[in-house]
Amino acid sequence: MNIAKLHPVDHAAEAMPTDLAGLEAWFDRRLDEKLAEREAAKVPSLAIIATKGTMDMAYPPFILASTAAALGWNASIFFTFYGLELLKKDLDLKVSPLGNPAMPMKMPFGPEWLKRINMPIPNLVAGNLPGFENLATTMMEQTVKAKGVPSIRELRDICVESGVRLVACQMTVDLFNYRQDEFIPEIAEWIGATSYLAEARNADVCLFV
């Protein structure tokens, strides 16, 4: 193959401009070309900081990270504070309308008209009725299943399979007296804020959930 054909003689044969204006225009054009090349070759990256341990707040980090991995991005999630719950071997995530006024309370089954009705639960009831949190969680789990949305465990498995880097906060383990063996072995590293910031610094998308 003729190399000259691959690289049109443009740059080589074209005489370097000698006047300042010409030189500046040439430089700007080359810089644009180089930047575009670099942009095209770059693998996008996503860094998420997951700080919540309820079922509803477990979805965003796992959905975004697994989707990013499917798009060929480098994705990582840093689990800190209650976010560590999402990495437990025994996932026991709950959701509650208590202090969560935007959460719709709708029947997961029954006729369509019934499933559309929102039944807001006063905090007084949600907070004092024994077992209410479990009821709300079961309803949410059934809704998720009926709508074909994956479970948190399923999404977490997909993240692990697709190479999402799961990193956990060392300080939180000490703070809440957890043991490292309570968590899934797929955790890539136990690190602190300094290490994760160094990683997140280069990410194209960085989210705090």
Place this chain on the structure above:
Amino acid sequence: MDAKQTLDARGLNCPLPILRTKKSLSALQPGDTLKVVASDPGSLKDMASFCVQTGNTLLSSAQAGDDYEFVIRKA
């Protein structure tokens, strides 16, 4: 359109249709085609965006009754 493989993603919701599509595509050879049938209305935009970002070609995208059918050629 005849595709080499068909993925039934009906009944699945975001982000599963995309994740399954990605998985099915990785088992194919470059140039092979994959047909995806989905029921998630969000997949209409997501599938197009997925193909643009991953360099695969979305050969067709159509609504068929309550479902959506996509044909993708692997890059």
